[in-house]
Each structure stands twice: as C-alpha cells, then as structure tokens.
Amino acid sequence: MSDTPPILLWLRRDLRLSDAPALSAACESGAPVIPVYIRDSLLDGLGAAPKWRLGRGLEVFGKTLEAKGSRLILRSGDPLDVLAGLVETTGAKQVFWTRLYDPESIARDSGVKEGLKAKGIDAKSFSGTLLFEPWEVETKDGGPYKVYSPFWRTVKKRDVAAPSSAPKQIPAPDTWPESEALDDWDLGRAMNRGAAVVERYAEIGEDAAGDRLAAFLEEGIDDYKAGRDRLAEAGTSGMSVFLTTGEIGPRTIWHAGMRALHEGSTGAETFLSELAWREFAWHLAYHTPRILDRNWREKWDAFPWEDDERKAEVKAWKQARTGVPLVDAGMREMQVTGTMHNRARMITASYLTKHLMVHWRVGQHWFDAHLIDRDAASNAMGWQWVAGSGPDASPFFRVFNPETQQEKFDPEGAYVRRWIAEGQDDPPETALDYFEAIPRRWARAPEDAYPDKPIVGLSEGRERALDAYGAVKD
DNA sequence: CTACCCTTGTC
C-alpha cells in the first residue's frame, strides 16, 4: 500500500459517500485516498447562513469519513498552493474533484487544473453535481434552452446515470498530512446568535438526507402536486439544503423519483420536474452567467428599481414588519429556520419587487445571506423570474396578491400564526424563536404592536408597479 | 416559415 502514491480528493459541494463519482473513482483505483477541504476566498465570501450550514456539514462529513477509516483534512489558502503543497508532502500523483458550474468556481478550477498539470499531476474533474453537464442539453439548433418547458421535455426523456453506492472502505494512507481544526474556522461567526436557533430546525449530513428522502417518498410524494403549495404543511421534499451541500446527489433523487413514477405515484412527475428546475437554473447560469448578477433582459435596466437599502420599505421587508402578514411570515420563517417555503419565496419576492419596487438584487443578496439552502443559480433565476427580468420569466403584470395567496394556500392562517407572535395570547415557540434569531439591534419583542397597515397597500403598490412597467415596455 | 406554446396570477 505504502508504495502506491495517494490520490488527493478535493471536496467542495459533494459531502457524501454515495452518488459521488470522484470519490468512487479514487477508491476503485486502489490507491490511498486523502480527502481535503480547502477554506478559500469562495468559502469566505459565502453569506452567513450558508457558511454556517456548510461548516456543520463538514463537521458531520468528517465523522462519516472517520467511520470509514478515513479523515477530512482541512486547509486554508489558495487552492492551487494548498494542493501543490499537499502533493509535495504526500507524494500524490493525482487530484480528483467534482465539477461546479458558477463562473468563479470554473475560473478557480481551471486554474488549479492547469497549475497541477504543469507540475505533472493528473488533475481530473468528475460529474456529480448535476444530472447532466450543462453543455450536453441542447435545442435542435444546437444552442442552450431559454424556456423551461422544452428543456424539461428533452430532459425527462434522457437516461440519467445510476448513482454509485458508498465505497465499502476508503483506503487510508500510512501517514496523514496535518489538518487545521474546523472550530478554528468559526464558520458560524457571522450568524451570531441566529445559529443556535437555526440549529434547532436543521437536519445535517448524508444520513439525514437519506432519511428525509425516504420519508418524503413514503408520505409526501403522492400528494406532492397540491401539497407542495400548502404553506402550513410539510408537503415539499426538503431536498434543497442537502443538494446545496452535496449531502445528497441529484442522481439519487432522480432515480428515486423515477421509481415512484413507475409505481404510479401521482406526484412523481411534478417532483422530478422540480429537480429539473434546479438543473435548468444551472443550465442558464452556465450559458449566460450574467443571470447571476444582472438583468437577464437588458431592457429591464431602464426599470426604475429602488436600490437604496437604507429605505424604510427595504428595512421593513428585511425585518419582517411590512404589515402584510403572509410576507412577514415568510421572512420570519427564513430567519428562524434558514429556509422558506417555496411559495412564500415567490410571495415575499413579488411584494419586494412589485409593491415596493425594490431591485430584485436587494432581495437576492438578502436570501444569499439567510438561506442555508442557498443555491446561486436557483436564487438568481427565482428572483429574476418573479421580477420579470429573466428568461422565461413571469410576465411583469402578474403580481402576487398576498391576501389572495393566503386564502388559497393558508386558508386557516396556520402558517401566519406559526411565524408571527404579535397579537397572539399564547404564541407558538416557532413564532417566539424569531425574536431570539434576529440581530439585537433590531430591538423587537413579541409584545410589540404589529404594524396596523401595510407599508405599501396591496392595490396601491400593484398599480404603481404596473404604471412603472411602461419604462420597460416602450 | 408557421404554428403552437409559455410553473406557480388577478380581478
């Protein structure tokens, strides 16, 4: 064993043992495997909540590796420098990793690949983050898709590679390189006291992901089509946070959904199509990366967005005190749990971009900092879909009415009561948790009065937004 | 080129 040079497995968003082609390839080679996670500028640049969640994922995954006789080596610095240094100290001849598709990761990874190859190292990237490589899905004319439905019609006919199973053992080297301590990274620091609250609601690690998927397939998928829309129910799959950290792979989910489909589950097709939405978001981000930070349709640059974050309307939206209960409930769910029901995301986003006429990027940045399931492509696409500036976006005149939405999707008011304590004699823990999670400087308490009217009225805001739409139409 | 189609809505 000691004669065989080890393989460095550079982990990023693939904190799992199964459905992990890079890990499987490394283990099957017979060489010792050294799993490495590098704290680089991309990790440092993450928002508070996703950074905390990744740290928790690393903690759990480190233990998972130890149970397999392996370890997770932690290092800080420029990835090429770190990997080149480890190549020197370990004698590794190969470095494997799972591909990512955002512009910063692509730039970083191609630089690393080039730098390692220049040193004679076999640097290899693998699939595993997505169902398909973004360049493998094309229209008949050979270009990328810009509309979801034809993308979906194409994707659902494709074969998805079967997920690999977890390796029985991960060959260990005779000597391990030095590792930094995860605690020293203090990845939850920016969360302040919010981390302790979100922790109560969070599920972490590959085993938790598998349990969640199994429970969903057992209880949730049959009624998924309607159930996913009901705000007070656990009708969604809950897979997003595990996909973001890579604690589950998309192929695992796809094949589970396909099995349910073949067994006649009525919600399976809708479920699979949601996974394809994630795929579509990365397809768009890969082919038109400007979707991540600019209006995808340039004519939307003319729209008179408000982007001064100090404005009272923006503060009210962020602090969940707009006076529109369903909007504030969604924003509080995010503060407390680090996630928000998909429908609430649309409703809160619509209120910000339409009624308050605030730039979608303000909301995108807020979500980037507060969602533990933050996904760069899905978040950007979602905001531009609601705002109207994206590909295949909702027409701008389609404005969500939070009252109508509440009648349809929270008819008993259970979701609003779960998250808004004010005015309740005996508010639930969930609603009280909000006051524990928020920054102290917001100085809010459950006994404060809730705003007696919306900061911008529903019909007033709707009309103002539709009037402003003329700036884009002409 | 044409014909058909376009996640999640509202009034």
Added chain:
DNA sequence: ACAAGGGTA
C-alpha cells in the same frame, strides 16, 4: 379578459 413577445420544433 388581461396583455405579450419570444422560444422551439
């Protein structure tokens, strides 16, 4: 009914 231009086969 509104309002809508553009994507895809």
